[in-house]
Amino acid sequence: MKIGVFDSGFGGLTVLRALLDRLPAADYVYLGDTARLPYGAKSQATVARYAVSSAGFLVDQGAEYLVIACNTASALALDAIRDAVPVPVLGVIETGANAAKASTQSGDVLVIATAATVESHAYAAACRERELRAYEKACPLLVPLIEEGWIDHRVTEEVLQIYLDELLAESANVGLNPDTLVLGCTHYPLLRAHIERRLDPAIRVIDSADSTAVQVAAALAVPALPNNLTPERSFYATDSVQKFRRLGVRFLGQPMDRVQLIDLGG
């Protein structure tokens, strides 16, 4: 079983990391469409065009199951990808909403994400389908702070405090009583401990990377490999492979032997 994992950049490596924990015997092919990132600031038509070409590449590489580990692409392009490829496709928005449904007792859920994910209201729609109410907030500074490496940094703490204070005040203003917060961007798991420390412990944090891995493992039966076989891990990026490898280690939590450059046009 070969699983294709797609993101606009490195963030989806947090999803792959969770998948490697849960399904270590599967083969994996990862594509980071780094030449065209970030998707988070782009329109639906542009994101759909990029995501469909990226998904097609992964299927061409032999992927039999696709994980769209990019919240923006899951929000804006999941139907377009499903129409375009002949394999099952799972997106991080639906897995995040499933996990929120399993977690919440009040039925009220908070979501933090990039501007484009929030503007799509894809989490609110996915929550509504599951009879939950969601309040979504864009936190556009968190990705650049994480990519600057300022994980344990007072500026990041201050920015988080501002965003979380606003989030709680705004959601209370519209009458919500939330007990669950979904990290709606695959970069955010790197800030999970800081976010949890700043929240009332009654609010449970859902890491959509881990939720996705749990749900992929439940959907797929991957047989254990014979001892003499090593499963395949292939990494592709559409821009600088040096940068991908250097930044990616932080997200994957382990080195990547080799990252191959591919050109998807554009």
Next chain:
Amino acid sequence: MKIGVFDSGFGGLTVLRALLDRLPAADYVYLGDTARLPYGAKSQATVARYAVSSAGFLVDQGAEYLVIACNTASALALDAIRDAVPVPVLGVIETGANAAKASTQSGDVLVIATAATVESHAYAAACRERELRAYEKACPLLVPLIEEGWIDHRVTEEVLQIYLDELLAESANVGLNPDTLVLGCTHYPLLRAHIERRLDPAIRVIDSADSTAVQVAAALAVPALPNNLTPERSFYATDSVQKFRRLGVRFLGQPMDRVQLIDLGG
């Protein structure tokens, strides 16, 4: 005379703003390649490919003179653009370096810019050609802070203080005695007052947007228009024109009547 102004996004509107002040009778066509921004995180090959197609579009629209109001494209793609189009091309790196040469007495210059501009060392090379020494520092959080609208915000003040402290310490460590700081990103003029307030007044701040306008005005003789004619201003973007107009106003300092969407592929 029709002047084409190119940037990957809205930042170049600070250059257009300065041009409108200095050369109000010229016609202008502006292109923001917003579908493919930010260039600052991409490789030289990718930036050159994008910039050449964008420059070609402006020439097709009748531009007789091109201003590359994007530091990353000026750093990585100026020669490629000059090879590809039949009109004069001026880039913000060379105009910034010219202004630094006119300003400095010690011969030592500081430059703050995006990661890709710094990694290209294009400012250091342009300064070296003018017999100046330059110390360049990447400040990757400033663009997202400006785009978040946090211009007068304590987090931005704190980030600026960290970057400027590091810049002064690092440049002193390598033995420089700087008296000039070049804002090597077209977003940064929006933070100019904050930057000047945090610096020793002996360090002069060079705004490359204004420097560029001064040098274009010196190169071109644009006759005054008859009173009954209004010069043309056309705006094109490769992604969401709503977002371009909304964010762009902050950089241009005046409303844009109409922004047209174009598709350059990719």
